[in-house]
Amino acid sequence: MDTLIESRDTVNNWMERFGVRFGVYKNGIFNEQLFPFDAIPRVISKEDWDYLEKGLIQRVDALNEFLYDIYHGKKIMHDGIVPAEFVYASKGYLPECEGITPIHHVYSHISGIDLVQAKDGRWFILEDNLRIPSGASYPMIARTITRKVSPETFQNNAVADNRNYSDLLREMMEYMNDDRGLTVILTPGRYNSAFFEHSYLAEKTGATLAFPGDLIVEKDIVYYTGLWKEKQRVGCIYRRVSDEYMDPLVFEPSSLLGVPNLTQAYKKGNVAVVNALGNGVADDKGIYYFVPKMIKYYLNEEPILNNAPTYLPYFEEDYRYILDHLSSLVIKDVSEAGGYGVIFGRDLTPEKLAELKQLIIDQPRRWIAQEVIDFKDLEILEGNERVERKADLRAFVISGKETKVWKSGLTRFSRNPNSFVVNSSQGGGFKDTWVMEK
Amino acid sequence: MKRYLYNYQTILRFSSPVSRHFFRLRCVPCENSCQQLHKQALFVHPSDGVTHETDTWGNPIQYGNRIDPHDSFVFVSIGEADLSPYQLPDKEPTPLFLLPSKLTTATDSMVEIAQAFTQKSALSQACALSTWVYQHMHYQPGSTQSSTTAAEALAQGKGVCQDYAHILLALCRTAHIPARYVNGFMEGEGATHAWVEVYDQSAWWGIDPTNNRQIEWGYIKLSHGRDAEDCPVNRGVFTGTATQTAEIRVIVEEL
Structure with missing residues (x-):
């Protein structure tokens, strides 16, 4: 592994040449920055992985059942497991998706499940990302490069090959496509923060990279129109465009990124949309609290992986607890993503703490509170020195004919020693994630 | 008939x-x-x-x-x-017609107004709220746009049928009366018209706040939704x- 660590700069140079970038909008200005790679991998033992794999499959299967239920029979609400107001007040719930059955009943084809490991070795789920989770391309390309610059590292260590992510993705997309036509990856375009990933995944899976305007719907059939305006039928769209921009005739009318009348083609089962529309209702930070209950309800199993201890101000008992322990909790705004809207009670002045308390009293549905987990820090290289930093793990779960977990993941770390927020939109770095075969 | x-x-x-x-x-x-x-x-x-x-x-x-x-x-x-005569039986309306929508979110002052009206039935309360809207709004074509919210229209005190309907929806929902926006045609009106349906005693009833009346005849319904954006x-x-x-x-x- 030492040769790998010595070659850190070579790896980062290669990544720069490959254009491995991450776009960040700050104060309305778009900046592309490199996503710094740290050469010391996160190593997950086979034993730990077997446990994580089972737990992740169970969780994603339950979330898919939940999504089907919410847009059809709504049994979980009628049985009082999830209060209806949490569902209907969620921004991600789309009434337009009521009664629509996605092809093969799959809603979350690609799930990015964020976990952290505590100092005592226990794993906790931090959040589920069931809309358009990004980040898989970074460890794929990092592994490709590190295998080139330090081949002996991978001869001497039994690391599961992670370059098969594109195979998992392609297999799932082909299953969803059912030979209807082309499989495309729909990107909002060059100025999207994850454009590198869209083009990389298209190249690796053999899918066609489609830009807004390339897709057209006629009589409920989706076509790709190429350079010469020839039309080819599309069977599967892996879209990297948010729900609200997908169809300007149904959702945000000003959207130029979407495909007019796509919703109708989708409703009729003429095209697979990966991930399905309306998934936001299941990865809402307020719904997260109920995922362990969903696992029991739909699968009749005990949850294998635990949530971080979470409190909902909606429930009287939790409400009191939160107001009494605000300074030791982390408070999250349920409507925010990407590491925004995360507040640590201990960082606040007494005045700010009182302000936050008032916000929770005024809008209890808007917030969740969690115990601060004592993260197991990971070593990173800062210059030539090894220092410890907070890190999380985004595991990628692919649901096609079966549910499979990619034997790797995106390990993100915070570069700031005092920060617990590891999101890449907030300027962190990443590591390779090694899943050991024995 | x-x-x-x-x-x-x-x-x-x-x-x-x-x-x-x-x-x-x-x-x-x-x-x-x-x-x-x-x-x-x-x-x-x-x-x-x-x-x-x-x-x-x-x-x-x-x-x-x-x-x-x-x-x-x-x-x-x-x-x-x-x-x-206008009356649409419905077993159980979706809770969405009780929640604020993008164009019908109530302001604090609207909550106060809705609370000031207590009538025996949901329908009579909605009719009283309709009268309030009718009295406090001035009908003025061109004074609002299709994206104007109930709060904005009420603050300026003028608007068109869509705005009257949005304000009444915001007030009804605040008063826990399920209510939905309706687009349609009205006898004697040269353009499309908008009104409100409120839910009471297992049926939807039509109220036209622009003309301050409960609807019986002469209104042909096209569509309904949470607000105008759902059913243009x-x-x-x-x-x-x-x-x-x-x-x-x-x-x-x-x-």
Whole structure:
């Protein structure tokens, strides 16, 4: 592994040449920055992985059942497991998706499940990302490069090959496509923060990279129109465009990124949309609290992986607890993503703490509170020195004919020693994630 | 039962040709227990074909596209509707009609207003709120836009039927009365009209805040939703730099 660590700069140079970038909008200005790679991998033992794999499959299967239920029979609400107001007040719930059955009943084809490991070795789920989770391309390309610059590292260590992510993705997309036509990856375009990933995944899976305007719907059939305006039928769209921009005739009318009348083609089962529309209702930070209950309800199993201890101000008992322990909790705004809207009670002045308390009293549905987990820090290289930093793990779960977990993941770390927020939109770095075969 | 003739037409004119025009219309009246269509026809020109379906709220929609360049777009919906007094039985309305929507979120002052009215039934309370809206608003065409919220319209004290409906919706929902936005045609009104349906005693009842009355006859319903954004009569997108002008005509007559 030492040769790998010595070659850190070579790896980062290669990544720069490959254009491995991450776009960040700050104060309305778009900046592309490199996503710094740290050469010391996160190593997950086979034993730990077997446990994580089972737990992740169970969780994603339950979330898919939940999504089907919410847009059809709504049994979980009628049985009082999830209060209806949490569902209907969620921004991600789309009434337009009521009664629509996605092809093969799959809603979350690609799930990015964020976990952290505590100092005592226990794993906790931090959040589920069931809309358009990004980040898989970074460890794929990092592994490709590190295998080139330090081949002996991978001869001497039994690391599961992670370059098969594109195979998992392609297999799932082909299953969803059912030979209807082309499989495309729909990107909002060059100025999207994850454009590198869209083009990389298209190249690796053999899918066609489609830009807004390339897709057209006629009589409920989706076509790709190429350079010469020839039309080819599309069977599967892996879209990297948010729900609200997908169809300007149904959702945000000003959207130029979407495909007019796509919703109708989708409703009729003429095209697979990966991930399905309306998934936001299941990865809402307020719904997260109920995922362990969903696992029991739909699968009749005990949850294998635990949530971080979470409190909902909606429930009287939790409400009191939160107001009494605000300074030791982390408070999250349920409507925010990407590491925004995360507040640590201990960082606040007494005045700010009182302000936050008032916000929770005024809008209890808007917030969740969690115990601060004592993260197991990971070593990173800062210059030539090894220092410890907070890190999380985004595991990628692919649901096609079966549910499979990619034997790797995106390990993100915070570069700031005092920060617990590891999101890449907030300027962190990443590591390779090694899943050991024995 | 009474029979009404309706004749609706819109002509869109583009200042220069547009292409790749996609449209989604709600200009054919819906059918329900107190409204059946005796005859109906729809003309859309130019188009590459029109598909008839229903949207998530159960409203009839007519959608399609015109790819080749064109400088006008016309749709005409005509027919005869058989109406009974306005009352639509429904077992259990979705909770969505109790929640604020984008254009109908109540302000603190609206909450206070809604609380000041307590009547015996939801319907009589909604009628009282309608009277309040009627008294506090001044009807002024052009004073608002399609994206104006209930709060904005109320703050300026003027608006059109859509704004009257949005304000009444915000007040009703604040008072825990399920309420939905309705688009349609009204006898004697030369354009499309908007009103409100409120839920009471297992049925939806029509209230027209712009004319301050509970609806019995003479209103032909096209569609409903949480607010105007859920059920526009016409939504379209096209490629081109043209500006568009719209000419809309509605005739409703009792036969």
